[in-house]
Amino acid sequence: MAAHDRMQCDLIVIGGGMAGMTAAARAAEAGARVVVVEKAPAIGGSALLSGGFVWTATSRAQMDRHDDGDPALHAVVVEEFPHVMEWLRGRVETGPPVRVLYGRGQQIDIAAYMRGCVASVEAAGGFVVPDTQVTEIIMRGGRVAGALTAHADGETELEAEHLLVATGGAQADPDLRARMVHLAARSMRLRSNPHSDGGGHRLAIAAGGAMAGPNAGFYGHLLARGCPMRGDSDFVRFTQYHSIHGVLLNGSGKRFCDESFDDHSSAQLTLRQPGAAALLVLDARAQREFGVSAPVAGAEPIDRHRLAMEAGCPGGVFDTIEEIGAFASSIGYDGAACIATLLEYNRHMKSGPEQARPPRESNGRALEEAPWYVLEVDSAITFTFGGLSTDTRARALDAFGEPIPGLYVAGADVGNVYRKGYAGGLALAATFAFRALRTAGLQPTC
Numbered sequence: 001m002a003a004h005d006r007m008q009c010d011l012i013v014i015g016g017g018m019a020g021m022t023a024a025a026r027a028a029e030a031g032a033r034v035v036v037v038e039k040a041p042a043i044g045g046s047a048l049l050s051g052g053f054v055w056t057a058t059s060r061a062q063m064d065r066h067d068d069g070d071p072a073l074h075a076v077v078v079e080e081f082p083h084v085m086e087w088l089r090g091r092v093e094t095g096p097p098v099r100v101l102y103g104r105g106q107q108i109d110i111a112a113y114m115r116g117c118v119a120s121v122e123a124a125g126g127f128v129v130p131d132t133q134v135t136e137i138i139m140r141g142g143r144v145a146g147a148l149t150a151h152a153d154g155e156t157e158l159e160a161e162h163l164l165v166a167t168g169g170a171q172a173d174p175d176l177r178a179r180m181v182h183l184a185a186r187s188m189r190l191r192s193n194p195h196s197d198g199g200g201h202r203l204a205i206a207a208g209g210a211m212a213g214p215n216a217g218f219y220g221h222l223l224a225r226g227c228p229m230r231g232d233s234d235f236v237r238f239t240q241y242h243s244i245h246g247v248l249l250n251g252s253g254k255r256f257c258d259e260s261f262d263d264h265s266s267a268q269l270t271l272r273q274p275g276a277a278a279l280l281v282l283d284a285r286a287q288r289e290f291g292v293s294a295p296v297a298g299a300e301p302i303d304r305h306r307l308a309m310e311a312g313c314p315g316g317v318f319d320t321i322e323e324i325g326a327f328a329s330s331i332g333y334d335g336a337a338c339i340a341t342l343l344e345y346n347r348h349m350k351s352g353p354e355q356a357r358p359p360r361e362s363n364g365r366a367l368e369e370a371p372w373y374v375l376e377v378d379s380a381i382t383f384t385f386g387g388l389s390t391d392t393r394a395r396a397l398d399a400f401g402e403p404i405p406g407l408y409v410a411g412a413d414v415g416n417v418y419r420k421g422y423a424g425g426l427a428l429a430a431t432f433a434f435r436a437l438r439t440a441g442l443q444p445t446c
């Protein structure tokens with residue numbers, strides 16, 4: 001693009017991750033000339049770090065049951081999902097249908113998908129431009145007219161009637177995390193691409209957009225405390241997906257959540273505990289049956305406890321519950337309370353699980369088979385749930401709730417789809433990309 005300092009196109013996409021590349025490729029297939037402006041040296045975003053499981057809840061009612069985000073936005077994900085899957089199956093190798101949490105989906109070869117998207121954009125005369133920033137969304141007469149971009153070779157003015165903001169959230173900015181999520185989130189570790197720092201939010205707000213309102217939720221997971229974070233493989237290897245089969249204890253030795261709900265939900269609540277950490281306890285049976293198995297059919301089975309121990313993370317394998325207490329005390333937890341809570345939990349699971357506080361909806365088994373596998377865990381963030389005010393047609397809204405002509409939002413930049421639960425990040429990205437194109441009239445006709 002260096003040769004042009006002014007260029008016309010049909011659609012500008014800010015951010016070349018799942019949402020951005022999906023929208024770009026699909027619009028290109030409809031004959032649109034698209035320019036994707038990507039801040040990082042390469043496209044792919046968090047999508048390229050992901051396991052590639054494109055999944056969501058099987059119905060809106062089910063999503064509403066598991067998450068208290070905006071039901072109208074839930075509906076967008078559920079309605080567009082079959083179209084997204086059909087399209088993906090036609091473009092890239094997909095695995096068999098699998099159950100993921102309370103939904104269903106298929107694994108795709110995400111790297112091949114991204115390559116295919118770039119090829120589609122370029123075949124239609126468009127560009128995918130890495131290492132480039134949008135400095136301003138140009139507005140004329142209250143509607144999108146283009147964008148100013150800055151790159152190493154200088155500035156380019158792009159002219160277009162349609163612009164999609166798809167920068168993947170705000171999780172990479174510690175100050176924004178502290179403001180949007182929780183004070184303790186400032187030092188929360190990042191389990192995502194390092195570029196999604198709210199840049200898309202700022203650009204859209206400068207163009208008249210608004211934030212969707214408070215939402216402290218985030219998608220993340222429990223990771224072994226202090227584990228290496230050298231990149232995508234560590235993000236997955238140290239994630240404690242199986243925490244739903246264990247018990248979590250805070251510094252006061254108390255349970256603080258229904259661990260069985262899901263690891264991502266426990267990650268949100270762990271952040272709010274003193275020290276923003278917890279002890280994850282599994283007994284031998286839970287470790288054998290779940291601790292070393294693949295979280296989703298098709299994913300790699302890994303002994304995550306052993307890996308964490310080898311990496312020097314706080315934890316251990318203990319022959320008695322009293323030994324767990326001693327270990328807990330040695331790292332600053334109330335060891336006596338940890339013992340009391342574990343004994344009481346086991347009593348409740350055997351005599352009347354409904355007595356457990358907090359309640360335990362599923363996986364309610366006593367943890368009584370020695371040895372016990374204990375690991376200190378803390379939360380890492382993949383994307384913020386707070387974001388831009390967006391309607392069900394994927395249009396950015398202003399502070400009065402009015403759509404801004406030509407300005408669309410997709411993926412993790414969309415605010416308030418999820419709040420406490422989660423029903424897929426890749427699906428959230430691709431479905432809103434589809435919806436934005438539908439609204440803009442830039443989707444293929446067949």
Ligand SMILES: Cc1cc2nc3c(=O)[nH]c(=O)nc-3n(C[C@H](O)[C@H](O)[C@H](O)COP(=O)(O)OP(=O)(O)OC[C@H]3O[C@@H](n4cnc5c(N)ncnc54)[C@H](O)[C@@H]3O)c2cc1C
Pocket residue numbers: 014015016017018019020037038039040042043044045046047048049050051052053054055132133134166167168169191192193195196197199200232235236382383410411412413424425426427429
């Ligand atoms: C380890 C891991 C495993 C995961 N596994 C799964 C899974 O199996 N299934 C699932 O559904 N989800 C999974 N996810 C989550 C999923 O990857 C994300 O939810 C999804 O990629 C979000 O899509 P997006 O397009 O909104 O953001 P991204 O895919 O992150 O793309 C955003 C892009 O915008 C770029 N960008 C940021 N700021 C700017 C700017 N100012 N200007 C230009 N470009 C900018 C970024 O560099 C990035 O390329 C996983 C995530 C991780 C980290």
